[in-house]
Amino acid sequence: MAEKWRIPLTRVRLGRFLFLLISILLLFVLRPFLEGYIGINLLLDIFFSFILFSGIYAVSQRKYQFIIACVIALPLLVLSWSRHLTESPSLILVKNTFMILFFAYTVVIILSHIFREKEVTADLIMGAVCVYFFIGLMWALVFAVLESFQPGSFAIGEGLTADIVNFTYYSFVTQTTLGYGDITPMTAPARSLSLLEAVIGQLYLAVLIARLVGIHIAQAFQKQS
Numbered sequence: 001m002a003e004k005w006r007i008p009l010t011r012v013r014l015g016r017f018l019f020l021l022i023s024i025l026l027l028f029v030l031r032p033f034l035e036g037y038i039g040i041n042l043l044l045d046i047f048f049s050f051i052l053f054s055g056i057y058a059v060s061q062r063k064y065q066f067i068i069a070c071v072i073a074l075p076l077l078v079l080s081w082s083r084h085l086t087e088s089p090s091l092i093l094v095k096n097t098f099m100i101l102f103f104a105y106t107v108v109i110i111l112s113h114i115f116r117e118k119e120v121t122a123d124l125i126m127g128a129v130c131v132y133f134f135i136g137l138m139w140a141l142v143f144a145v146l147e148s149f150q151p152g153s154f155a156i157g158e159g160l161t162a163d164i165v166n167f168t169y170y171s172f173v174t175q176t177t178l179g180y181g182d183i184t185p186m187t188a189p190a191r192s193l194s195l196l197e198a199v200i201g202q203l204y205l206a207v208l209i210a211r212l213v214g215i216h217i218a219q220a221f222q223k224q225s
Contacts, residue, residue, distance in 0.1 A: 015126060016123060017058050020051070026047060049077060052077060055102065056069045058127070059110065072101050073102055075098055083095065093145065099138075117215065118218070132205075135175065135197075140164060140167040140172075143167045143194075146190060150190075175200075177201070
């Protein structure tokens with residue numbers, strides 16, 4: 001009787017990318033409404049910490065991937081929270097650099113997983129969405145680092161400041177090729193990087209859709225045969 005009602009635990013498995021996608025969506029959905037209640041820097045560090053842990057879980061299919069993710073993420077976590085004790089421009093620069101490395105590494109691992117898969121699943125689609133968000137966040141940090149090295153690389157609109165929040169906004173506006181114009185690249189490196197992000201954003205969607213459609217067609221033929 002006990003065997004009859006036993007539930008196989010191997011079937012109760014959450015997708016690799018569910019928590020990561022939830023963490024990213026919380027950053028974009030909740031942060032604007034919580035700014036008045038919690039300091040913006042503290043709020044960003046809380047959300048980025050959730051993203052870090054979720055990102056480590058998402059890329060931990062193999063042991064060496066987990067180790068590399070931890071090697072990048074743990075110093076980043078320390079740097080993120082230590083800046084509340086001492087505010088240093090060099091500390092922020094090092095933290096942003098580690099964050100770029102973490103996002104780049106996670107994007108590569110997830111993309112390699114997506115292009116190896118032979119079946120379109122909800123988890124695979126969530127992974128693809130996470131990559132799109134990570135690309136935008138990575139470029140936001142690249143722009144912030146560029147502005148730190150070359151102040152005045154971007155013309156910031158009235159009422160805005162050159163911080164990571166506004167660079168995140170600018171990054172996704174560029175990635176989706178909306179181009180509102182309230183933040184404008186002024187130097188050659190800034191223009192080149194902005195153009196590169198816009199091209200990568202469009203190519204990613206085109207290549208990804210082609211890949212997912214190709215997998216779906218292959219699945220349909222396999223079911224018919």
